[in-house]
Amino acid sequence: xxxxxxxxxxxxxxxxxxxxxxxxxxxxxxxxxxxxxxxxxxxxxxxxxxxxxxxxxxxxxxxxxxxxxxxxxxxxxxxxxxxxxxxxxxxxxxxxxxxxxxxxxxxxx
Numbered sequence: 001x002x003x004x005x006x007x008x009x010x011x012x013x014x015x016x017x018x019x020x021x022x023x024x025x026x027x028x029x030x031x032x033x034x035x036x037x038x039x040x041x042x043x044x045x046x047x048x049x050x051x052x053x054x055x056x057x058x059x060x061x062x063x064x065x066x067x068x069x070x071x072x073x074x075x076x077x078x079x080x081x082x083x084x085x086x087x088x089x090x091x092x093x094x095x096x097x098x099x100x101x102x103x104x105x106x107x108x109x
Contacts, residue, residue, distance in 0.1 A: 002039045003039075007043075019037075027050060053067055
């Protein structure tokens with residue numbers, strides 16, 4: 001877990017105002033421990049991306065939210081594809097082969 005102070009120290013250009021705004025908009029989701037926030041590693045990485053989008057690339061808040069929403073959708077799809085692959089991997093060989101044949105036929109169209 002990373003504290004707010006740690007997050008600000010790791011990302012030198014971030015301020016409390018940045019983080020509070022992103023939390024308010026739901027872009028970061030800290031856990032409250034008493035009156036202090038702690039951040040999971042995913043939020044630390046997300047804060048880095050938010051800072052890059054806003055400060056280095058000059059995206060406004062609406063554009064940042066759109067990009068983050070798209071990134072979240074991609075991660076959700078990747079997780080779902082992984083689960084689908086695991087489910088297919090647990091099927092009998094003849095079922096896996098039938099799926100492979102069907103996928104190949106779809107790609108050829």
